Amino acid sequence: MAQSRQKSYADRKVRDLEFMVGERVLLKVSPMKGVMRFGKKGKLSPRYIGPFEVVERIGEVAYPLALPPGLSGVHPVFHISMLKKYHQGGDHVIQWDSVLLDQNLTFEEEPITILDRQIRKLRSKEIASVKVQWKHRPVEEATWETESDMRIKYPHLFYHSASVMPLESVAVKDSLSYEDVLIENLDHQVRRLRNKEVASVKVLWKSQFVAGATWEAEAAIKANDPHPFPSDSIPA
Template sequence: MYADQKVRDLEFGVGEQVLLKISPMKGVMRFRKRGKSSLRYLGPIEILRRVGDVAYELALPPGLSGVHPVFHVSVWKKYHYDGSYIVRWDSVLLNENLTYEKEMIAILDRQVWKLRSKKITSVKVQ
């Protein structure tokens, strides 16, 4: 009656991709970085097979060969592919030293933050 009503059953299919939540231990550098800038999620990782009701085997990258590949669904996040962040190489003109010049397309928003004795202007540029 008073159980957590936000709990939902998670079902995944074989071949789907998920993000694996990692919590690095102090002093252990298994997941590349340590400290505040360490990774929170690793992936996308493909599901290989279902092991139990709430456990699945994942296709981990070769760098994590020492980690057991079966994980509970509570340490996952569903992966939603969004290709909008991918930069097309034909749209960027690269120089000889692999640098490029940024071009402003449009000004999307302006804000002025008023502090006690200052005004700070913020501009969002596409």
């Protein structure tokens, strides 16, 4: 009964959605993890590529798109459920040529850093997991993966997230110190003093897990590295 209601709701959404010839739309692609779970590669939430122009309409639910030559291996006619109205901006849209798409519009997503680590104690063993941030996703969409699998598939990640790092990954000074690189601002707060307010940001550094993030004065971080502040301020 519940499945029937869900199908009816999905069918209504499809009927309510339509595109005009010449309209630009986004095409859904399916990111996959490079590591296996239960014998299969894990899926990540969909992303979209485009925009592409609608060439014509076939029946009620099929649309051929004008795809670039680089996607010539992909059949150009798509069910309406694969399409989305185009609006500029949005983290869910990626460049189609930034990933290696197969004929089924799937691609293997790349991990970019290890954010955290935890160990679960079972009856007879311990299982170590790491929190992974993927290339086209914010920190909020990081996933927990088995550490042993990640070390086999992506050993380079553990040089940067552990206490031991390759010499060439940092610019070491004569005093054996180096300047760490800011990856992302995780949080923002404002402290009210007697006669002023002081804004701080929680900073994730390249060589640290999330647990090693530090609170820094927002003004100092902005002056040294303005790129994490795309809109002049961080929402509280």
